[in-house]
Structure formats: C-alpha cells, structure tokens
Amino acid sequence: MSCCLCVAAQEDTIFLDQVVIPGSFLTTYDAGVEVKQVDSARLFLAQAQSLGDLLQQQTGLYLRQYGAEGQNTSVSFRGTTPYHTILQWNGVDINSPSLGQADFSGIPVFLLEEITLYRGGASSLFGSGSIGGNIQIRTRSGFRQGLSLVAMQQVGSFGKWHSGLGVGYGWRRWSIAAKAYHQQIENDFPVRYRGSSYLQNNAASEQQGVLLSTIYRAGRQQWLFEVWYHQHQRALQPLIGNRTSTDGLRDHNLRMNLRHQWHLRHGLLESSLSHIRDQQWYNNGSGTHIYRTVSGMDYEMSPLAGWQLRTGGTWQWLTTEVANYTSDTSQWRSDQYLLLSGALFSWMDVAFTLRKNWMQGVKAPFTPALGWDLWLKKGQTLRWAWKTLASANFRAPTLNELFWEPGGNPLLRPERSKGVETGWYFTGNGKRESWTASLTGFRTWVRDMAIWVPSGQYWSPTNIQEVHIHGLETDAAWEWQGEPKLKVWGNWTFTRSINQTAFPNARAQGKQLAYVPVHKSTLGVVSSYRRWGLQSIFSHTGKRFTESANERALEGFMVISCTLSHTWDWPRQRLVGQLAIENLLNADYQNYELRAMPGRHFSLKINYQFQNNQ
C-alpha cells in the first residue's frame, strides 16, 4: 500500500521461490517515512565490501572513513552526527552503547540479505537515536528449501584476501544456514608525503566471523534463531607522516537473536529475545565490555478494514565492565509504542505513531510522528505519490556521557529534535523500461545537543548546542530490459546543517557542522550483455569543513570504480568472476583529515553458488 522506494530487483537473483516472511512490519507503517532498500544485484556485487564502503560509495549518506579498508567508519545521515543514527540487526540496536555510534567497517555485506535505509526522524518507529535515520540489516530474509551453497574468494591490491563460505539446508519445517567469512588486508599502499612517498604503515585489518541461523515453522508459528560472532583485529591507521605508531584495536562481538511469530486468529504476535556482548581492547588496555539483554513483544491486528494497529515494547538490561566507569555501572531501558496506520481514503494512507522511552536515570520524552502518503496518480504505467512526515525524536545520552570517570554527567538530558519532510515519488514503466524518481525536502531542528566542555578540572558533557538542518535529496533510476540490459541510477543530496549556538565558540555560530558535506552525489551505470556485465560507479563527496568555525576544510573528492563480470550458468549452479578497479583516476584524497586513502587498486573475485530446490 505505501510506496516502498525499492529500486526494481534484478531478475537474476539466484535464490528462487523463497517464501518470504516480511522482513519488517514497518513496510506497512511507514506512510511518510522515506525508505530505501539496496537491491539484491548491487548487494551481490558488493559482497566482499563492508557495509560502510557500500553506503559511502553508492548512497547519499556520508560515511567518515578514518583511513583505508577496515578503519573506523561512521555515518552522517541527513546532516547529523554518527550519534544520531542507529544500526539495527533483526530490529535490535547494535550501536556501541558506550560511544553511541556504529562502526560500519565491521559489518560484512557477505552476511547481509537485506539493507534498508529509513531516512528522517523515524525515532517513533524504532526507538532512541534515529534523529538522522535508521539503518536496518537482516542476515536472513526467508525460508529456503533444499540445499544451497555459496563460496566467495577475492584477492586484491595491498594484501587483500577475502573469503566467504555459506551453506544452507531446508527441509519440511526446518531451514538451517551457516556462513563464515575471513577478510584481511595489509593496506601498505603508497602515501604521498613532503614531495616523496612512503608505504602506509600500521593500517592492516583482519576480521572473521560466523553466522548460524535456524528457522523452524509449524502451522501458524515460526521460530527464528540467529547467532553472529564477529572478531576484528586492526592496526589503527595513523596520521599522514607518522611512521612510528603501533596502536591497534581489537573487537569481539557476539550477537544472538531469537524471534517467535505467531499468527493468531485476529492478529500477529511477535516476541523476541536478544543478547549482545560487545568487547573492545585498545592496545594492551583492560578493554571495555558491555553486555545487553533485550526482550521485545509486539502485537498487530486490524481493528477496521484497511487499518492496522500495532503495539508493543522492548525491555533492555545492560551491564558493563569498563575501567573508566564508576564500578558496576548498569542500566535498564524500556519503551512502549503504538502505531496506527490505514487508508483514510483510497488515495491517502496515514500513519500515526506514539512512543515513550524509559531509561534509568534519564527523562526521555514522548516521540510522536504523523505521516501520510497521497497517491496523486495510480496507474499501470505511472504512479505518483506525495509523502509527508512530521515527527519529534530524541537521542538518549551514551554510557560514556553519563558514566565516564572523571567528567561523566549523570544529569545529562537527551537531545531532542523535531522534523518535517515532504517528498514526491514517481515510478513508471513502459514496455521494456522502468524508472523511478524522487525528490524530498527536509528540515530538522535539534536542541540540547551534548558537547564536552571544561567544567572545573575536568571535561563534562553539557546540553548546549542547537542545530538547524535543511536539505534536499533526489534519487532516480532508469532501467532498460532489452538486450543489452542497461540501468542507470543516481542520487544527489544537499545538506545544510547549521550550528545555532555561540557558546563555546562564537565563530562557530551560523556555520556548517564539521564533516557534513553540503553536496554528495553518486551515479551508477550497470550494463549486461549475454554473460558479461559492467558496473561503473562515480561517487562524489563535496567539500567538508574539518572544524566548526569553517576555517579549515578538506576538498571534495570523486572516486570511480569499475567492475567487469562474467557469469557461467549451469543447472542449479552459477559461477561469477569479477575484475574490479577502484579509484580509477588514482585520486589523492582524504575522507577524514590526514588519513591517507589508497590510489588506484585492483581486485579479482570468484563467486560460486549452488541452489537445489526440492
């Protein structure tokens, strides 16, 4: 009913006839919310990348990369900071509760079956933190019968060696799948420095992990259990010119999620239980350890024809072992929500959501949202909708902000925001072509943003900053289904994110936030002819200021990547070989100040898939 901004899925998806249990209830409730799903063909081509690399290269989101592949990568969504976007796996937050942000370099695309971006203040739909947006990833989208296998091997410049293996088997009521991956890169690329060059030191990265997932379905019930264990060891890439650093970081993440869906006579009952263990060590330190248990329950029913009502809540208990927190720091959080969505008229969908969050020691506000989709033209060849969303959102203080010794401020208030956005969406198709286009304008007002300022002998976070954001996003895609097939897609984002506060820095008032590019644009051209395919992506990130008075800046940069692929098909089997050139123009650029990025580099990838349906 509501327009999901899906770019049309490619025909050549290998997994056929899967019975898909809807990945998220939210496709029904997102009237007004801008949703974008990364299509499966692009996911396939990006299999050896991290989620951070894929989002930076292909979407309007700006990802700050603190160096080459494997280094910390955090997101800026609609002019906000990395604290304002939550990353959720199977509906569970996997941001670091201590830092309040997610590191997208540690999310391998190889594991992902769905990536959905919810732009805008969708706090009411998802809970705390989504002032800028919400990124949902799913590692399992449905039940598959029969045996399936996938094997991937990539080798590339600077010691890149990525391997992935997956196996799945589904029979009768059971579907079990397992995936394992190992990715490493040395990152010893040449760095230009003072008229000569040297090979980048101390930037190697290695990550490995395993994902096990089981689905059991019986009649009206379905159980899904997933366990994901991930490890990441990396040297921390130093500033350009520093050839003596030996700093490193190690992460261990264990994520477990159990979900139950029960189709009752009058509604759908969903329950979930998750346990997340995040551990991180810097050099030889004692590390930070955070353990969370989250339980959730949701009930969905239809009170009237054409209307859905969903209500539920989550409860979370968190414990920590962090040397710099007051000992035995623990915290509970809970939220309850109500979503009502339906067709007010045949040409208008509305959604109203109300959410209340409770957190130990923190007063969190109500976050309501109201959105509507107007279908101005609904036909076979052209559909045209107008979406609007108004919402109030918040971002809860992070554990570091509350509990860091010295300086943590247990009285820190949550950041609050109000946002409105409106957009026009077009989709059309002809005999052999289809296209989509959208234009969205948004405004967000954020207040009580926390800034660390000196307070006596220590630094302490205080709610002082106010930021006003406005911008435009435009997206378009055009696809030709003839022979050769051709698809062109692109997006352009304009964001002005202006600090309103003269304290603590008077010269920062009225200026763009640091590391929020005003312009970001991407163009992709994908063509395929018989067994050959060629994908070129041109990704441009505009100038970014590196400090808040806008007196220092990093130039904009353009990165071009080209991938040539060849496919061999047999009954039930497919082999794809890919040759890729990254940074085709050998641009000498920095995403983050003084962190070198590699010039032109290459990779070769082989991907094998087997699918035996019963």
Place this chain on the structure above:
Amino acid sequence: MKRNLHFFILLSFLFWVGCKDQDPPQVLPEVAGVVIVNEGNFLSGDGSIDLFDLETETRQADVFQTKNGFALGANIQNALVHEDLLLLVCNATDKLEVLDATTFQSLGVVEEGLATPFDVAVAGKYAFVTNWGTFNSETFAYDDPKIVTINLTDYSIVATLRVEIQPQHILVVENQIFVTNVGGWSSPGTTVSVFSHQNGALSKTADITVPAGPDRLVTDKNGKIWVLSTRGHLVRIDPVSREVEFTLSDVPVLGFNEKMTIDPSGDRLFWLASHDEANAVFTMRVAESQVGAALVSGSNFYGIGVDENETLYIGEHAAFQGNGSVLRYDVGGATPQSLETLAAGRAPNGFLFLK
C-alpha cells in the same frame, strides 16, 4: 547502442573530472609580528602556526602549510625562536620541525628517536628535547622518559639521556641546562635537574629540590630562574648557587601543563590558573612577594604571552570546538584594558614575538 551509451557516460565523466592543478604555495613577506602557536586537537594533527602582523593588524593562518605546501600533521606542544630558527616540538606525529624564523620554510625535521617530545632548548648548534616517553595503555603512564640531543646542522640525534622521571620544560641559562621534572599525575616530581653538556652529551651536575610538580621555567631581569609548579608553588632559584632563594605557596595554578610567561624586560610574571570554575590570569613583579587578585578572568584560557608594549595575549581554546581566539589586553596601566580579539587556529597555547 546501449553498450556504447555506457562507455560514453564513463568517458564523459573522465573528461569532466580532469586533473586539478595544485596552487603554488603562497610566498609570505618577511614581517615582524606575533607567531600564534596553535596546539591542535589531540590526535587530529591540526596544529598550526599563524602569523599576526602587528603593523597591518592582519593574520596569516597556518603559515606552515601555506609556505611549505604540505600539512604539519601534528599537535604543537611548545615552540622556540633561537636566532634565525623556529623550532616546533610536535606530538602525534612525534617530531621536531625546524623552520626559518622569517620565511617559515621547512629546513629540516627529526622524526625518529623521539617519544612524546614536549619542550626544547638550544645551546650552540645543539637542541635538547625533553620527552615524556611512550604511552602505556595499561598503566595510563609514560614509560622511559628521556632527553634527546639533536645537532641542528645535520638534524642527527647526537645523544639520548634516559631519565627517571617525566621531564617537562627545559631552559638554557648561561652554560647550564635546567629541566623541571614534573613527574606523573599521582606521583609528581620534586626536583629541577641541572646539566652541563659536552658536544651535546648531557651530564647531570645537580638536582635542586623544589615543591612538588615543577613545571614552567622563565628567567628574569636579574638572571634568576622562576619555576611554577602544578601543586601551586612559585619558586625562585639562583642559577649560580643552584639554590632555592624564595618560595611562595598557595599560588593559583592550572594543575597541569602550566602556562607562564615573563614580559620582555624580565620584570613581571604572568600565568594562567583555574579560578572560580573557569580561568584567570595572575601576575606578580619579580621584586614582589605576594600574588594579588586575578588580573583578567574568563573561560577556556590555554596560552599566555606578553609583548614589549605590555600587551597581554591569552589563547582561548573554545572548548576545542573548532578554532579558538586570542584575547588581548593592555596591562600597562592600573587596570587591564580590553583590546581587539584575534581569530586563531585550534587551541592556541603559546606566542612567540618576532622583532
């Protein structure tokens, strides 16, 4: 036809992007003025030096980058002008940058053999650099502090002297080298070490016992050495007898990385302190024995300097939220008169006055 379209789009983008020409580095006129030393944000490598021309009242930001065409890429802890050289002691990346003091052109750099260098002093052709040592993430302390001697004619390391306790500031007075041993946060040092040197090799000649946490040193018009300590003491040392002549306690101070300066005539001391949950500048003439009320109060004070016209310069760091400023006061009269504030880089922590 559609395949050609793909290649056409690819080619047209290649032409559009093209090559960007590098702008040649701007040549600066040789001016007399104030060098504002901006520390930069910790680990961000955005330390810089600005040149403020006193005659034209104009500021050139980041003269290292504009003159040399590449980024400094480090935090600047301390800077020194010695004859026609400008020395920058940098952390993260640990190095000593040597520039021409009038043109700011890079003459040489020492990038190896230093471990969290902090301050520098020059005697003849030798630069002596105090080093805190290597940071230990288990103990949160610094291991293996040392003093490194560098030959300024060829930028080679001549000698490395391991010391027992974290050294802070260093000063050459006549033929002796004085080093304050500030120590660690929980176990402050209590001595000022005195060294002599032979072709750059240091040998200790005395340890002067002082109150805990000796940090900043300056010399006055009478040739005496004043030491400000992190625990709130101001001490006067005679460099010839190597004895403490005068001790003042309960002095308001910052508590860490003290900032103190003396006016060019060597008569009046100025230093920063934590005061009333914010900051203040205190002053005392060398003939006096008591500290009066705060001279100037404010927040986020991070650097201090005073020129021959009795203009006080205070670096203000704006909570490290972007570039900071320099507050200026005329302190020649009975009460300080506020002058025009200057823009600065990130966290201005010091000033060098060029003739």
